Amino acid sequence: MTDRSFAKLACWLATLSLAACGGGGGADAPATPAPPPPTASGTGPIAAPAGSWSFVPVEGARCASGSATGIGVRPVAGSRELFIYFEGGGACTTAETCWGANPGAANLGGYGPAEFAAESKLREFLYLDNSAGTNNPFARMNLVMVPYCTGDVHAGRQVQTLQVGDQPRATYFVGATNVDRALQRLAATWPALEAVWVLGTSAGGAGATVHYSAVRQALGARVHLLVDSAPAFSDPEDNARWAFWGVQPPCAGCSSISDIRAYNRGLDAQARHAFLSFRFDATTANGRSAAAFDAALQALMAELRTHPQTQTLLADNSATGFGPPLAHVVTTKNTPAWVARGHQAFVQAMLTGSGWQSVVLLPP
Secondary structure, eight states: OOHHHHHHHHHHHHHHSOGGGOSOTTTTOOOOOOOOOOOSSSOSOOOOOTTSOEEEEEEEEEOTTSOEEEEEEEOOTTOOEEEEEEOOOBOOOSHHHHHSSSOSBSSTTOOSHHHHHTOTHHHHBGGGOOSTTOOOTTTTSEEEEEOOOSSSTTOOOEEEEEEETTEEEEEEEOHHHHHHHHHHHHHHHOTTOSEEEEEEETHHHHHHHHTHHHHHHHHTSEEEEEEESOOOOOOOSOTTHHHHHTOOOSSTTOOSHHHHHHHHHHTOTTOOEEEEEESOOHHHHTTOOHHHHHHHHHHHHHHHTTSTTEEEEEEOOGGGTSOSSOOOOTTBTTSOHHHHHHHHHHHHHHHHTSSOOOEEEOOO
């Protein structure tokens, strides 16, 4: 991979992060301790009660702080389908953006049973809802949530030492290693799946994209992908992030955003891929004006729609002042009714494969 190509790949990741992600990733990283080695134990089937959410520790999985973490699971007896959600939440590369007063990424200090017990997304994200009477079309499937606490959009394989004040602090950018270990547990738990549905929001959309082929290989089933609010525009900002985090591209020769997307789509001609976004999203605009964001978004959506099994959803929030008041992540329950109805119909059609097509949602 050339330096220029690697830079383009790195910038994909940069645009998924909040503005707080910061630049100059490796300047304050004097030493690089090795990540913890894989362990042979703790890879068996998950034992969790059906019908309710449980937090399952994943042996060897770590948050940026080095504390242990795991995944959330909600099994359904008899189901041979699986829904996996990759949580979003910014990114970080420096002592200030990781460990300063205003971190650029979520949950860096840790994510365990207590954090999962208080997890608001289980209530606020429709597709994680398993409450009585829910209209979540995935509720009949086994549900999995992959928490985000590594600051590397689930993609790192490296531990860096950041100088926090006068103290060195090991920072575990091991999101990809965590996913590998979680997939071992999922494969042991559900060895005969018929279909897998993967949703990633914001930075989790990067994780879902990077790990799409790994999910497919580990679980041995057709994998359908929904990427929400992760446009991944090519925009040079910090060419060193992927190297700093130890990201390994998912395929040989993948040197651009388009290469990675095309590789994923080419693995299975029948797998469905969806992309969802607001017409303007300040979180992923990375400083672009509304007009510049829209132009880049329209070009991206035109690229995606060249593949017959890829459809896009655009919620046109221009008439509402690009609100309300924050327009980010289409699939949350707090979107306006016209967005909620539209994305639910879009996802339902994707599930059935009947009448599924790209759509632009407009306010009434």
